[in-house]
Amino acid sequence: MSNNTPAEFTTLELPTQRGVAVLRFSRPPANLITLQLAREIAIDAKRAGKNKLVSALVVYGDERIFSAGDDLAEIGTWSPDQAVALISDHTQQLDCLSQVRVPTVAAITGYCLGGALELALGADRRIVGDNVKLGLPQIHHGTIPTVGLDRLVRLVGIGAARDLVFSGRYVEAEEALRLGLVDEVVAPDDVYDAAHRWAERFTGLAGPAVTAAKEVLSAPAHYSAQASAAWIGLALTGEPQRAAAAYAADGPNPVPGTGR
Numbered sequence: 001m002s003n004n005t006p007a008e009f010t011t012l013e014l015p016t017q018r019g020v021a022v023l024r025f026s027r028p029p030a031n032l033i034t035l036q037l038a039r040e041i042a043i044d045a046k047r048a049g050k051n052k053l054v055s056a057l058v059v060y061g062d063e064r065i066f067s068a069g070d071d072l073a074e075i076g077t078w079s080p081d082q083a084v085a086l087i088s089d090h091t092q093q094l095d096c097l098s099q100v101r102v103p104t105v106a107a108i109t110g111y112c113l114g115g116a117l118e119l120a121l122g123a124d125r126r127i128v129g130d131n132v133k134l135g136l137p138q139i140h141h142g143t144i145p146t147v148g149l150d151r152l153v154r155l156v157g158i159g160a161a162r163d164l165v166f167s168g169r170y171v172e173a174e175e176a177l178r179l180g181l182v183d184e185v186v187a188p189d190d191v192y193d194a195a196h197r198w199a200e201r202f203t204g205l206a207g208p209a210v211t212a213a214k215e216v217l218s219a220p221a222h223y224s225a226q227a228s229a230a231w232i233g234l235a236l237t238g239e240p241q242r243a244a245a246a247y248a249a250d251g252p253n254p255v256p257g258t259g260r
Helices: 035-050 080-094 115-121 137-141 149-156 158-167 173-179 188-200 207-217 223-237 239-248
Strands: 010-013 019-025 054-060 104-108 111-113 125-129 133-135 170-172 184-186
Touching: 010 035, 019 035, 019 188, 035 054, 035 080, 035 115, 054 188, 080 115, 080 223, 080 239, 104 115, 104 188, 111 115, 115 149, 125 173, 125 188, 137 158, 137 239, 149 158, 170 173, 173 184, 184 188, 223 239
Parallel strands: 019 054, 054 104, 104 125, 111 133, 125 184
Antiparallel strands: 010 019, 133 170
């Protein structure tokens, strides 16, 4: 999809005067992250960052679910060569929020798993509903997270990061807040409004100063480059694709507790 092609799964609402932009994505029923969805999110995030009227960006799935994670049915079809060719661009796309010049906030309801959590980790703030489940279950699919590891370690520490990545377990809102994985917990119906209120703080501030502060506070890359190399090594064996296909065999990414 080029920058001029209409998006299928995302919408970007830009302000008409200096204010907050909103990037919404919807791919029912579980908002699974495909190559196309990641590409559309990255394109819209870049558009928002380039718009001089944008003082902050809210990223939102929908009222029910942020995203149940990577589309394992798609991953299961990749050959080793395809996986290696795709990983670099896909990693950059999931890292798109960290590249936006203005503050970004992920408004998270329901599930936020795998690549979706890696995407959200790139935001400057994560506001979640008290019904959320967050996790990096890639270990169960024969692979590991890539772009999110730097920020995960910085946010929760190496010990908690090891626990989350090695186990692939889910955490709920209270634990996520205690770990530092999220910044604020509200009622599910209030997630979007709370994120928008936080983003509105930046409307009256000097844009260049906020951008400079964001650049200074951004985490340097340590783990992600090594993680990408490890991911490629695993993909060359074909094991992640086999594991993803096996997980998807009973339906595209069944979400625990939903019957899907």
